[in-house]
Amino acid sequence: MSITIDDPETEALTTQLAKMTGLSVNDAVALAVGEAIARRRTAESPRQAAERLREQHGIAMSDTARTPLAREAFDEMWRPG
Numbered sequence: 001m002s003i004t005i006d007d008p009e010t011e012a013l014t015t016q017l018a019k020m021t022g023l024s025v026n027d028a029v030a031l032a033v034g035e036a037i038a039r040r041r042t043a044e045s046p047r048q049a050a051e052r053l054r055e056q057h058g059i060a061m062s063d064t065a066r067t068p069l070a071r072e073a074f075d076e077m078w079r080p081g
Contacts, residue, residue, distance in 0.1 A: 003029070 005011045016029035044052065054061065 005014060013027055014029060014032075017023075017032060018025045021028055021031065023031060053059075
């Protein structure tokens with residue numbers, strides 16, 4: 001399988017990474033894609049970030065906070081002045 005890079009900026013970035021790492025262009029692309037996948041696998045979800053921040057700041061989730069707001073509350077927030 002082959003990949004064609006038609007975008008000049010992408011080609012320049014790929015070449016720059018290859019030169020910086022001393023790798024071939026093919027290996028530089030593999031490195032970059034592998035690192036991007038690894039970052040996404042270890043990235044925390046928004047829910048995890050909220051949980052971490054609550055714990056960090058000593059904020060407990062109450063049953064009331066877990067209950068979704070009624071639709072009317074959102075309608076009221078967006079109602080024109």
